[in-house]
Amino acid sequence: MQDFDVHERRMWGAAGVATAYLRGFGGLCAGAVPALLDQAGAAPGVRLLDVGTGPGTVAAAALGRGAVVTAVDAEPQMVKAAAERLPEVPVSLALLPELPFTEGEFDAVTANFVVNHVADPVAALTELRRVVGPGGLGAVTLWPVVGNQAMDLFGEVLEQVGVERPVFPAVPVAFERTTDGLAGLLEQAGWQQVAARLVSWTYRVDPEDWWAGPAAGVANIGLVVTTQPPEVLAELKHVYDRLAAARLDADGLLALEAVAVLAGGVRS
Numbered sequence: 179m180q181d182f183d184v185h186e187r188r189m190w191g192a193a194g195v196a197t198a199y200l201r202g203f204g205g206l207c208a209g210a211v212p213a214l215l216d217q218a219g220a221a222p223g224v225r226l227l228d229v230g231t232g233p234g235t236v237a238a239a240a241l242g243r244g245a246v247v248t249a250v251d252a253e254p255q256m257v258k259a260a261a262e263r264l265p266e267v268p269v270s271l272a273l274l275p276e277l278p279f280t281e282g283e284f285d286a287v288t289a290n291f292v293v294n295h296v297a298d299p300v301a302a303l304t305e306l307r308r309v310v311g312p313g314g315l316g317a318v319t320l321w322p323v324v325g326n327q328a329m330d331l332f333g334e335v336l337e338q339v340g341v342e343r344p345v346f347p348a349v350p351v352a353f354e355r356t357t358d359g360l361a362g363l364l365e366q367a368g369w370q371q372v373a374a375r376l377v378s379w380t381y382r383v384d385p386e387d388w389w390a391g392p393a394a395g396v397a398n399i400g401l402v403v404t405t406q407p408p409e410v411l412a413e414l415k416h417v418y419d420r421l422a423a424a425r426l427d428a429d430g431l432l433a434l435e436a437v438a439v440l441a442g443g444v445r446s
């Protein structure tokens with residue numbers, strides 16, 4: 179396993195991450211799901227594999243469209259969360275860039291905010307292509323580097339408290355986190371008719387739920403927050419509360435603008 183993958187396992191495997199993820203980040207990621215499933219052609223009877231399913235948000239929505247859904251994730255706690263949420267869906271453990279399925283077993287494959295968590299994204303996308311049959315569709319998303327108020331809020335908190343972000347292991351194969359960058363990865367992985375676009379939505383979330391992720395160690399911001407001494411942690415929360423309060427809507431929720439890169443392709 180490369181350093182980056184070890185880092186990812188440490189991040190996603192920490193105790194309590196699945197529950198905290200569902201409260202905050204999971205809701206944010208859910209905003210991309212309708213467009214992702216359109217791109218993947220999710221419809222009644224379509225055999226769809228959702229990879230890196232987390233707590234099963236894409237799987238649940240695909241099931242709602244009548245697809246025949248299978249789901250996998252690299253973390254046992256995510257597999258458990260998805261399986262409890264969706265008893266009718268087979269959910270198992272699988273670590274990209276390898277999937278425990280035969281070639282062409284599915285009609286469509288999705289990975290919502292997952293391929294950027296794998297040290298070799300092209301190998302991951304090649305494996306996604308392998309498990310769909312000829313004519314099968316793939317759809318994936320990732321966050322662009324800039325443009326997400328949701329993440330910017332945490333960045334502002336760190337800055338105001340004066341906490342420096344450590345340098346975490348980066349994806350060894352550099353690629354642009356843009357439509358062209360993600361489309362290029364799919365093409366390198368052998369996908370045909372590749373198309374990529376930006377998808378945007380507003381994420382409405384209770385500020386306590388939004389803080390629950392960092393506080394429980396979810397994502398890189400969580401690793402930064404949970405490794406601070408208690409007095410710094412208290413200061414981070416204090417500043418977060420102040421900044422969040424200034425952004426609340428009349429209903430007491432944060433309304434955060436989000437944008438994702440969505441790309442899809444066809445297996446020839």
Ligand SMILES: C[S@@+](CC[C@H](N)C(=O)[O-])C[C@H]1O[C@@H](n2cnc3c(N)ncnc32)[C@H](O)[C@@H]1O
Pocket residue numbers: 186190204207208229230231232233234235236250251252253256272273274275289290291292295296
């Ligand atoms: C940002 S979350 C997205 C979860 C879900 N797709 C969603 O939309 O809410 C990333 C997920 O990818 C999983 N993951 C990370 N690295 C993985 C890998 N190498 N293979 C499979 N899943 C992985 C994590 O455990 C986590 O559940």
